[in-house]
Structure formats: structure tokens, C-alpha cells
Amino acid sequence: MQKTAIIAEYNPFHNGHYYQAQTARQETGADIMIAIMSAQFTQRGEPASFDKWKRAKAAVESGAIDLVIELPTRYGVQRADRFATAAVSIAEQLGCQTLSFGSESGDVDAILHAARADVEEMPIYKKELRQALQAGHSSAQASSRAFQTVYPTFDLTRPNNILAYHYAKAAKTIQLHTVKRLGADYHDPSLADVMSATGIRAHYLDSGEVRAVPKATEAMFRTQSMTHWELYWPVLQYKLRTLPLTTLTELVGIDESLAPRLIRAGLETSFDQALTAVSTRRYTRTAIQRAFVSVLLHWLKEEVPTLFDDVPYVRPLAFNEIGRLALRDVKQDLPIVSKFDTRLDFEARVTEAYRLPLQNDELIEHRQRPQFISSK
Structure with a gap:
């Protein structure tokens, strides 16, 4: 079985993602397309627009993806090299022959050459x-x-090229394939048939209009509330105003220099004002957002994995019939987690924090199971 992996966030799954997956399926001859997807918070330190089960379901319902595997939070809310190393490790554990990714260059040889140059x-x-x-x-x-x-x-200043470079550095057994990014750049807000995820979210918040997404994602927008950082500001502000300075410095991504700045940020009236107040050349918006995730989760430095190329379990979130067959092929060789156990304790904590402003009593980790999506 020819397996092609995509490392993704699907925040949300949009027309560009659909194009990438379909192109990768055709060009790599894949029998199965597997997405390794961030959980409730993204690599850049943002709450995902919709929870991981809804995003996984939308990707499989689109027909472009057959199986979605979770990239656990402790590995996914990390700088690019750690994020890439963990995700590539999962793809290789699953026996994927090819890793496909979007890039601004569209030239896999240039990416490989850069990665091998040491x-x-x-x-x-x-x-x-x-x-x-x-x-x-x-x-x-x-x-x-x-x-x-x-x-x-x-x-190496372009977002997709950065990740592509680190995928190439992390790859041990997997071959690389790239699809040139189609349409809008990563942060481009312009309106088109293919838009960036950032542009889609911003346009929806401004107008209530959903654009440039497949039907499955559009349905998700119609039936669920989209999350964003401002919804979390009351609880985050409370924590910034009450946690001792010494406690803040015990959290992931926060040093003795940043901690006082975060405490002062707690005096701001909105999340965006706080983010702007703290951001500097040294502390980028992405680094600050990841620090805010640490505060929200009370994520201690001692809880950071010691190895990023050895994710201890494989957790399916959604799959169709092809994806189910692929899981059966590897279940004897891999630690597949399909129901709640102690390995998911940290993810349960993450989901509790994620659902705080959502008033969703069903969004609880131990109640969730992998979702089978019928292709009929």
C-alpha cells in the first residue's frame, strides 16, 4: 500500500489544502493519504479555529484525506524544528513512503540540497x-x-519553506514531495477561490461570510462557533494577574526576562493589546502566543518531551474505509491509541483549557473516539 503523509493544521481545511492533497495523491501514486494534524492549539501558538475532531472530520469528508492522526500538543506547539521532527517521526512509524508538503519554492531538490548543506x-x-x-x-x-x-x-524566511527545510532535516526513511503553494500567501488576507487560512478566518470574523473552503468545512462554520484568542482573554488575564513571577518562569517558553512583561500584559484590556505590548524583536508574536498557551495550560518545562523523534503513541482522529484498512495493517506493530488511557492525560488537560469559553459539554477528551466517515 502506497502511503503519502501530509503534516497539517487544517485551521481550517480549505481549498488550497484540498488541491495539495489531491495533487499529492496523483503525483505520488498514493493509495492512502494520511494527515498528521495539530491538536487543539497550533504550532504558532493559537487556539485552533475548531476542535481537532471537527477539523479531522471535515478533512476526511472532503474526500482528499483518508486518515487523520493527531500530533500531540507537547510536540505540536513547538518551534519549527521540533514540530517537524515529531510529525515526520509519526509518518515514518506509520510506514509512509512519501511526505508531501506545500512550499513557496515548489522545488524539492532545492529544499533537499539546503537541508543537506549542514x-x-x-x-x-x-x-x-x-x-x-x-x-x-x-x-x-x-x-x-x-x-x-x-x-x-x-x-528561509517564508513560513512553508521553513517547515519544508526542517522536514527534510528530520526525514530518515521517507521520501519528500512538494506542491507549490497555490493562491494566497500564508498571511495574505485577499479574497479569492484559494485563500490562506488566516484570510479565511479574518474574513469570517469581519463579515460572517465563509469563502474558499470545501462543503464539509463550510458546514462546520455554519454549525459551530469559531474560536480565537480573544475568547480566552478573561481567564488568561486572570492567570497573568495572579500567578507569581517564579511560577511563570517554570512554564514552557517563559524566561526571567519575559515573565515580568507578561505580568504587565495582564493589565491590558484585550488579548490583541496584550500581544502587541509584549512583542519585540527578541520576543516575536509567535513566541508570545506559545508562551500564552503555556500559561493557559500551566505547562511546566519538566513536561516537555526529551526526544522529539520518538512520539510514544499513534492516535487516529478520523478515517474512512481506506484509512481503517491502513490502521489494521499497522496495529500489531504500533502503539495505536483509540480510546482514552493515561497516555492522553496531558491532552485531556489541553482540551479542558480549549473548551473553557465554548460551553460545550461534549468536548471532553475521554468521551471521544476515532470517527469513521463513510465514503458512500
């Missing part, structure tokens, strides 16, 4: 990185600047 080990890279950090840039910005100095032919 730029990070070059003395000039280390020198440029050190100088950029001393100039006050964040670690992500500093590494991109240093990389660009040493390897100017590959743009």
Missing part, C-alpha cells in the same frame, strides 16, 4: 547567528538571517 555547523553561520542574537533578534529571526547570509539561494 549550514548550522559552518563557522560563518555561527558567527552571523551570534551577532544577530546580540543585536536583539529572536532565535528564529537570527537563525534565518544567518542562514540567508551563508545560503542566499534558499529563502
Whole structure:
């Protein structure tokens, strides 16, 4: 069985995702398309627009994806290299022969060449990185600047190229395939048949109109409330105003310099004002959002995995008949989690935090099972 994996967030699943999956299926000759998808919070530290079970269901109902596997929160709300390493590890555990991803370059050879160049080990890279950090840039910005100095032919400042580069670095047994990004860029708000997830969410919040998504995703918008950070501000503000400084520094992504800034941010009247107040060249909006996730979850540094290429279980969220057959093929060899057990304790905590403003009594981890989506 030819298996092709896609690492995704589907926040939400839109026309560009559908195009990517269908193109990847055709070009890789896949019998099954498997999506490894972030859970309730995204890699960039945002609450997902809809919960993971609804997003997984919409992806399978579209017909483009056969099986959705969860990328657990502790591995998914991380910087790009850790996120990529964990997700690629799951794809390889599942026996996927190919990993397909979107990229701005659309050139898999350029991505592979950049990943194999060992730029990070070059003395000039280390020198440029050190100088950029001393100039006050964040670690992500500093590494991109240093990389660009040493390897100017590959743009590591573009979001999809960053992830593609780290997928290539993480890949051990899996082959890489890329689909050139179609339509709007990652943060492009323009209206079109293919829009960015950011643009789709922003347009919906502004107008109530759903655009550029398949029918399954449109139905999700019609029947569910879309989440966003502002909904979490009251509880987040309370925690920022009451947690001791020493406690904040025990949480993931928060150091002694950032903690006082977060406490001051708790005095702002909205999430957006707080995010703007704290963000600097050193502390990017993405880094601050991930810190806010840590505060909301009370995620301790000691709870961060020690290894990111060894995710301890495989958890299906949704699948069709093809996806079910694929799971049967690997169930004897992999720790597949299909019902609640202690391995999901952290995810249960995440979902409790995620559902705080949603008033959804059904959105509880131990009540959920993998969803079978009939293709008939």
C-alpha cells in the first residue's frame, strides 16, 4: 500500500489544502493519504479555529484525506524544528513512503540540497547567528538571517519553506514531495477561490461570510462557533494577574526576562493589546502566543518531551474505509491509541483549557473516539 503523509493544521481545511492533497495523491501514486494534524492549539501558538475532531472530520469528508492522526500538543506547539521532527517521526512509524508538503519554492531538490548543506555547523553561520542574537533578534529571526547570509539561494524566511527545510532535516526513511503553494500567501488576507487560512478566518470574523473552503468545512462554520484568542482573554488575564513571577518562569517558553512583561500584559484590556505590548524583536508574536498557551495550560518545562523523534503513541482522529484498512495493517506493530488511557492525560488537560469559553459539554477528551466517515 502506497502511503503519502501530509503534516497539517487544517485551521481550517480549505481549498488550497484540498488541491495539495489531491495533487499529492496523483503525483505520488498514493493509495492512502494520511494527515498528521495539530491538536487543539497550533504550532504558532493559537487556539485552533475548531476542535481537532471537527477539523479531522471535515478533512476526511472532503474526500482528499483518508486518515487523520493527531500530533500531540507537547510536540505540536513547538518551534519549527521540533514540530517537524515529531510529525515526520509519526509518518515514518506509520510506514509512509512519501511526505508531501506545500512550499513557496515548489522545488524539492532545492529544499533537499539546503537541508543537506549542514549550514548550522559552518563557522560563518555561527558567527552571523551570534551577532544577530546580540543585536536583539529572536532565535528564529537570527537563525534565518544567518542562514540567508551563508545560503542566499534558499529563502528561509517564508513560513512553508521553513517547515519544508526542517522536514527534510528530520526525514530518515521517507521520501519528500512538494506542491507549490497555490493562491494566497500564508498571511495574505485577499479574497479569492484559494485563500490562506488566516484570510479565511479574518474574513469570517469581519463579515460572517465563509469563502474558499470545501462543503464539509463550510458546514462546520455554519454549525459551530469559531474560536480565537480573544475568547480566552478573561481567564488568561486572570492567570497573568495572579500567578507569581517564579511560577511563570517554570512554564514552557517563559524566561526571567519575559515573565515580568507578561505580568504587565495582564493589565491590558484585550488579548490583541496584550500581544502587541509584549512583542519585540527578541520576543516575536509567535513566541508570545506559545508562551500564552503555556500559561493557559500551566505547562511546566519538566513536561516537555526529551526526544522529539520518538512520539510514544499513534492516535487516529478520523478515517474512512481506506484509512481503517491502513490502521489494521499497522496495529500489531504500533502503539495505536483509540480510546482514552493515561497516555492522553496531558491532552485531556489541553482540551479542558480549549473548551473553557465554548460551553460545550461534549468536548471532553475521554468521551471521544476515532470517527469513521463513510465514503458512500
